[in-house]
Amino acid sequence: MDCIFCRIAKEDSRADIVFFDKDVIVFTDINPKAPVHLLVVPKEHIQSIAHLEASHADIVAKLIYTAKSVAEKMGLSGYQLVFNVGRDGGQVVDHLHLHLLGGWKESDD
Amino acid sequence: MDCIFCRIAKEDSRADIVFFDKDVIVFTDINPKAPVHLLVVPKEHIQSIAHLEASHADIVAKLIYTAKSVAEKMGLSGYQLVFNVGRDGGQVVDHLHLHLLGGWKESDD
Numbered sequence: 001m002d003c004i005f006c007r008i009a010k011e012d013s014r015a016d017i018v019f020f021d022k023d024v025i026v027f028t029d030i031n032p033k034a035p036v037h038l039l040v041v042p043k044e045h046i047q048s049i050a051h052l053e054a055s056h057a058d059i060v061a062k063l064i065y066t067a068k069s070v071a072e073k074m075g076l077s078g079y080q081l082v083f084n085v086g087r088d089g090g091q092v093v094d095h096l097h098l099h100l101l102g103g104w105k106e107s108d109d
Numbered sequence: 110m111d112c113i114f115c116r117i118a119k120e121d122s123r124a125d126i127v128f129f130d131k132d133v134i135v136f137t138d139i140n141p142k143a144p145v146h147l148l149v150v151p152k153e154h155i156q157s158i159a160h161l162e163a164s165h166a167d168i169v170a171k172l173i174y175t176a177k178s179v180a181e182k183m184g185l186s187g188y189q190l191v192f193n194v195g196r197d198g199g200q201v202v203d204h205l206h207l208h209l210l211g212g213w214k215e216s217d218d
Contacts, residue, residue, distance in 0.1 A: 049177050049190065060173050061166040064192075068158050071194070078197025081158065083173075085180070088187025088214045105197045 035103030114204035144212030
């Protein structure tokens, strides 16, 4: 199986990476829908929210906390966290990812 | 502090409730932005994603898994899960809530 997000996680494919650790990687979306548009991705290949097993609870929480932490470090005054689930939900890449969208206002507004 | 979602969680205020247990409550958004638009809400008052403490990891994961479970039961072929964070992120009610949006297509398409 050839998965672009698995390749990015293994550094076999390039991306503008803003954060990573042993579990997750955060990089910019190549088709940004907001001034700041990042993807928060588990290194483990999980297809989507609809494919989560009970054992994935920790990594799901970690995606949210990682997004929160990155948003704070970037000084975002407000942001949106979005999971698109399945083709009919707008999911394009079949590797779980959390969209972090923001930057519409400066944090000191 | 008077919080509408706390009141709904305590059944002091009415809502169209589709699921609840000891930790979470799910009800329809009164201003739906999709054919199916539900809010998945922790009973505990947490202001927003930006206000999460480390101790909230379990409830954050539970919100996601509850949304997944409800979407499955409703037969949604695809859906979106959205946290709006802060006024600049579109958050209107200062009690953490996950939007579940779907129903654009029938599940048997």
